[in-house]
Amino acid sequence: MLKDLQLEHVYIACGYTDLRLGIDGLANLVKLHFELDPYNNILFLFCGRRCDRIKALYWEGDGFLLLYKRLEKGIFQWPRSGADLKQLTPQQYRWLMEGLVLEPKRSIKNG
Numbered sequence: 381m382l383k384d385l386q387l388e389h390v391y392i393a394c395g396y397t398d399l400r401l402g403i404d405g406l407a408n409l410v411k412l413h414f415e416l417d418p419y420n421n422i423l424f425l426f427c428g429r430r431c432d433r434i435k436a437l438y439w440e441g442d443g444f445l446l447l448y449k450r451l452e453k454g455i456f457q458w459p460r461s462g463a464d465l466k467q468l469t470p471q472q473y474r475w476l477m478e479g480l481v482l483e484p485k486r487s488i489k490n491g
Contacts, residue, residue, distance in 0.1 A: 387421060387422065387438075388421040389421075389423070389467055390422070390423045390425065390467070390468040390472075390473045391414075391422060391423070391424050391425065391466065391467055391468070392425040392426075392427070392459070392465070392466050392468060393409070393414070393424065393465055394458075394459040394460065394461065394464050394465070394466050395459075395464075396427070396428060396429050397409070397426035397428060397435075398428065399426065399427075399433065399435055401426075402446065403437065403444045403446050406424065406426060406435065406446070407444065409426075410424055414464075416465070418437065418439060418444075421439070423436055423438050424465075425476075427456060427458045431457075431458055432451045432455050432456070433448065433451070434448075434456055435449075436449070451479070454479045455479070456476060456479065457476065457480060459482065466482075468482070
């Protein structure tokens with residue numbers, strides 16, 4: 381998903397988002413609730429109550445791109461606490477798209 385774009389940032393809206401919202405509704409949510417400019421080189425991701433589908437909003441310079449992804453099997457590992465935005469690293473974005481957890485519970489330290 382969006383592999384060829386050079387994104388400045390990727391944000392996910394934690395918690396639940398009403399996926400009935402379209403481009404204007406999601407852009408207003410970004411602008412009014414999260415106080416960010418949706419007209420930047422930023423990918424915004426939203427998830428509803430069903431964790432098997434997400435929407436993505438991205439400004440391409442001449443219009444918005446609205447993407448919808450539904451998994452055939454499994455669910456997205458979506459942070460449900462709070463109603464804030466969480467910035468993802470490129471690795472976390474890949475993990476999310478692959479159905480993996482964004483933050484491992486523990487890591488193995490070398491040395």
